């Protein structure tokens with residue numbers, strides 16, 4: 046049913062992710078483990094087409110962007126790694142626009158899913174998502190998206206510590222947290238309150254459940270060593286014409302061939 | 303947004319078909335089209351239902367699972383696409399009966415007229431639903447606009463009326479007011495489109511990459527590295543962008559060759575007697591077809607999806 050569950054039908058549980066932009070190192074481990082889990086689980090097949098060719102295509106349920114922020118305070122720019130996947134919105138039009146009922150929001154935990162048995166692959170839901178979270182799987186003819194690893198989190202066959210989304214389990218930096226954002230006392234809710242977690246594009250009105258923790262303020266004061274480094278390198282690059290300098294230029298040319 | 307040819311063909315062909323169907327239905331109700339001519343019925347109603355059916359079939363080409371298309375009739379409570387599907391199929395019922403009575407040599411009584419009116423109403427509802435599929439998407443500034451659905455209706459009416467004038471003339475029953483009506487619809491459609499284009503050009507592009515990522519709080523944001531080396535589905539589908547210069551050239555082409563050409567041909571058709579009228583109505587039909595296809599291509603190509611902000615677009 047693509048009508049959203051009513052307030053009475055909803056359990057109050059809002060399962061989702063909290064992503065810490067301060068600690069994410071942009072290693073893509075979450076995206077890779079997501080792909081690995083989902084090519085065999087609920088979202089199978091999720092095959093990449095022409096995977097080793099010049100123009101591979103295929104659906105991935107998690108994408109890691111990297112942005113550069115000019116802080117305009119005389120300090121070097123900041124790099125922020127930014128994982129992006131379905132935010133399991135509370136009022137998502139990706140569900141209501143679906144003509145078949147394949148796209149739906151679960152009343153019991155708020156997870157937004159696509160039923161691969163009934164999806165006709167019209168792609169309209171991907172147009173309705175402001176966050177680019179839905180990708181069409183060309184190998185399956187249906188829409189794919191993050192399932193919050195619905196086939197892990199309730200899976201009795203897994204060890205209790207594995208009953209969480211594959212991305213959360215894989216993140217080496219501890220930048221991804223999973224839990225119930227509908228419960229103000231949950232660890233994730235407390236983390237959001239403490240760190241000022243925010244919604245992506247609140248203007249959309251979709252009320253995302255997933256939250257992003259902003260990068261912590263930078264230590265101010267002295268110029269960090271890293272910022273000075275490029276200048277030192279520049280001086281080296283400019284060269285002084287000495288024998289040693291010519292040798293390094295020659296070596297550089299030979300080695301970069 | 304990526305302009306898929308199947309969708310452009312579907313919306314323009316079925317738009318013209320529904321416009322023509324509405325005219326035939328209303329024409330029947332008001333005693334304009336003749337109940338006695340089976341040939342007129344076969345050609346005119348056949349053309350309108352043919353355009354509609356071809357359009358609907360072509361719209362299933364871009365589905366991943368066309369064999370499941372029937373499932374799309376189920377979610378009319380929430381989905382405009384589902385409503386469109388239901389309305390499109392429902393239209394066949396009065397239109398089919400209308401045609402059957404007509405072919406059966408029926409004398410044009412109240413039942414036949416009522417079926418004509420019902421066909422016109424169903425056609426109108428279907429086109430409105432088509433427009434709202436796009437109009438309801440808040441993710442695309444150029445589509446989430448109150449003029450989108452009215453323009454779909456106006457263009458459907460205009461193309462349908464040009465076809466109607468052509469067919470009536472072809473069957474020797476052409477009257478100047480048929481052409482005048484087509485001219486009026488063309489002027490309304492072109493005016494709405496001009497207001498729409500002005501509107502989307504002037505609307506503030508106030509969302510930035512900083513808003514989308516929420517990193518605007520730290521400073522000026524730009525993309526440092528994309529998540530993948532090759533473009534993905536989201537970029538191929540939503541990232542299509544037509545150059546501004548190219549778009550304005552196409553807008554001029556649409557207005558001057560399409561709309562103005564069609565208007566001029568209609569006026570000449572009014573002024574010239576006999577065979578001249580027919581020739582210029584054929585030209586008018588071709589020009590109207592050109593206008594709607596270019597208009598529809600631009601409708602997609604000029605639509606900018608908010609997700610592009612995450613992929614480095616600075617404003618949307």
Ligand code: SF4
Pocket residue numbers: 130131132133134137138139140157173174175176177178179190251
């Ligand atoms: S992030 Fe996109 S796909 Fe996920 S619930 Fe929200 S609108 Fe739907």
Ligand code: SF4
Pocket residue numbers: 142143144145146147148159163164165166167168169170171187188
């Ligand atoms: S692609 Fe599938 S899930 Fe998405 S709107 Fe179409 S039928 Fe629904």
